[in-house]
Amino acid sequence: MLIKKSADLRYSEVTPKALYFNRRKFLAGIPAAFLASRALAGTKLPDLAKSPFSTSEKETSYNDVTHYNNYYEFGTSKDEPAEYAKNFKTSPWTVSVEGEVAKPRKYSIDDLMHVAPLEERIYRHRCVEGWSIVVPWAGYSLSALLKQVEPTPKAKFVAFQTYYDLGQMPRAKFAGIELPYVEGLRIDEAMHPLAMLTLGMYGETLPPQDGAPVRLTVPWKYGFKSAKSLVKIRLVDKQPPSTWNITNAHEYGFYSNVNPAVDHPRWSQASERRLGELRRRPTLPFNGYADQVASLYTGMDLKKFY
């Protein structure tokens, strides 16, 4: 018997892993529509192009990246998001791209999957708390999306807003930070090719605790700048507020570039612990991306603009 292999399987046609493992429940009569509305985390992404931006460093284990998370809407300890984000509903989902643009538009996740070819980019990711990971993200440069909506000359900054709903995120009331979570970038930072709109990791769609269904990845900045579960991207003319800066301006600046020379008031930023390793390793300026991004900050006092 000749079995023909389908040449091009669309990601949306692949059975989600959760659904596959739940097939008995499915057979037991749970309506398909209900199951299909569950998070698609773990769905394989097809044909990821390789990227010259990737590091050759060893990837952190998938288990560590999915069980050691800062996602305060789902709990403030590292192990809570994996548990409390489990049933996070990420479909349907829309991301509104608006503000100082010629063509504002609402994107579905399927739309976002087709803005540009998905690439796998293995980035270092450094948390402001002093730990780091190496993650194979899947996505493309944020600039591809921004160019589509045609920013006007008044667009000087980009403001990001993430999903917030106490119904789905009951532990958010203990977060101690103002929500919804907001972040921002200067327009030249947002247009830099390293800044990434991320739809997956480890070859699959994002799990909820890592920011499903779509997040930002800015590898030369501390992790909290890479906002998760985006719902709004607004181009604006003034520097937008950012959540940790609102919480504690003295400790978290708007720029928050990884910088071993500027300590956090409560701990040193000179070194970091890579998950999976026991010894600390030195932290690099701009998290090792200085060659690509240092020129964005020429003439700026990085101690003042921390």
Add this chain to the structure above:
Amino acid sequence: MLRSRWTKIALFVVCLAPFARLAWRYHTDDLTPNPIEFITHFTGDWAIRFVVATLAVTPVRKLLRLPDLIRFRRMLGLFAFFYASLHFATWFALDKGFDMHEILGDFTKRRFILAGLVAYLCMAPLAITSTKGWIRRLGGRRWQLLHRLVYVTGVAAVIHYYWLVKSDVRLPLLYGSLVAILLAYRGAVALWPRRAPVVS
């Protein structure tokens, strides 16, 4: 029951249970993706819990009229010192890797580490002088005066915890309230000593 030798042994085993749990999690490779941070938090949590438990002995024994509880105070205090020592050693050896330059820098630059150091250093003389021999050598009154250092430990430990969290202050506030209540009780007793019972 409170006077039985076995109660003391049982309490000893209970106090050791968190350590056994930590050892088990090490053995089964279940120390989370960031083991050093996990051990630091785990031992720190138990140190502050035992500090609170130690501070609670006197108020509880007086309020519930259970004078025999005094038999367990030293053990609780020594376990507080035991978990605090593990906590300190984890930071010193595992986290900082004996890097004296970084360690001294942390003491001078980071106030939450300084608060933790104060809490710990105040416990050390109490652990050393916890024996009957030392009570005799110092004399009851002086010994008691010295051991009031534990109040400093309680307050400094709470400040240490409060200063280190990023935004979720629930637990530091919980321990802070407990220490505040336990110290307020002592303050009240000192300010309004119970009058001698009237003999009719």
